[in-house]
Amino acid sequence: MKTLTRAELEHSLREDPQPLYLLVGPERYLRDAAARSLTEAALRGTLLREFNEASFNLLRDSVQAAVAAAEQLPMMSDRRVVRVRDFARLREADEETLVRYLNNPSPATVMIFIADDLDKRKRSTKALLDNCVVVDFPPLKDAEAKAWAKSRLKELKLTVDDAVLSEIISLVGTDLQTLFNEIDKLASAVADTGRITSAVVDELIGRSRELSNFELGDHLLANNRKRALETLHRLLDDGAEPVMLIGLIAGNYHRLALAKHLLAKGGREEVFRNISLPPFKRDAYIANLQRNDAAKIARGLQLTAAADLAIKTSQATPRLQLELLVCELAS
DSSP, rough: OOOHHHHHHHTTSOOOOOOEEEEESSHHHHHHHHHHHHHHHHHOOSSSSGGGGEETTTTOHHHHHHHHHSSSSOOOSSSSSEEOOTTOOOOHHHHHHHHHHHHSSSSSSSEEEEEEEEEEESHHHHHHHHHSSSEEEEOOOHHHHHHHHHHHHHHOOOOOHHHHHHHHHHHHHHHHHHHHHHHHHHHHHTTTTOOOOHHHHHHHHHHHHHIIIIIIIIHHHHHHHHHHHHHHHHHHTTTOOOOHHHHHHHHHHHHHHHHHHHHHHHHHHHHHHHOOHHHHHHHHHHHHHHHHHHHHHHHHHHHHHHHHHHTTTTTTTTTHHHHHHHHHHHH
C-alpha cells in the first residue's frame, strides 16, 4: 500500500480518508497528532461522535473486539473510526482474525493502527504494510526539533536566544512530547517576563537532564557498567521517570546512528551541523563514534526498544528493567 510523509498525510486529509492507516515510529507527539487529525477528518460533520469512535489497546483488549467494532455500521454518520495500539505482542493464534480484516476492511470504517515499531517476522506485520496507508514517524533531527520549539515558543509569546534554545534541545533531546512538557514548565516560570534565559533553563531542566544526555550515555558507550549504574540510580533517586529515561537513552542511540552515518559521509563538520553538542563535548563524542561500530549501536536500539516494551507491559518493575538495560548496554 501507499507510504506517505507527514506533510503528504496532512494534504491527503482534504480528500476522503482510506479505510486503513498505519502510523509507526517513536516520535509519538507527531504520531498521536496525526491520529487525531485523521479522526477529525473522518468524523467531520458527525453529530453522534461518541457512537462512531472507539479505541483499543491489544495488551488488554482482544483483537476480536477491535475487529467487531470496525465491522459495525456507523450510526447516523458516513464513517466510524477505530484506533488500535500495542498490537506488537498479538498472539499468533489471534493474528488470523486481524489479517482477515486487513485483507477485506469495512469501507465505512477508518481503522488506525499506531505503533512505536513493528516486528517484521509476524504475518500480521506484512498484512499491515501491504494493506495500510503507512506514515513513518522517525526521531526528529536536532534542527527539526529546534524549528518545532521555535513555533511552540511563538504560540506562547515567549522569547529565547538561539544559543539558549540549542541548550534546551541539547539537554532535553528531540522527543517532542518531552520537549512540549519542558517548554510548558519554562513558560510557567517566566510568565512575568516572557523571556527564557540560560539561568532559568539550568534551574528548571537542570542536572538530571544533563546527566541523562551526557554522563549516562558516555558511560554506556565506554562500557563502564559501574559508573552507568551509579548515574542511573542518582537519576531515579532524583525523581526521573523510567519511561523518560528510556526515551533519553533511545534518543542518544538514534543520534549515534545518525552521527555514524554523517561521520562517514562528511566528517565531523557534517555531524555537528545536524547534532547540537557543546564544544567541550565534541572531541569525546567523535571518539565514542569511532570506538563503537554500527552493529553495537543497532543492538543498543534493539535492547532499548525491548526494555521500553517490557516496562509498558509490566514485566518486572521499571527500575529493574532499566538496571538490566544499562547492564546489557554497558557490557
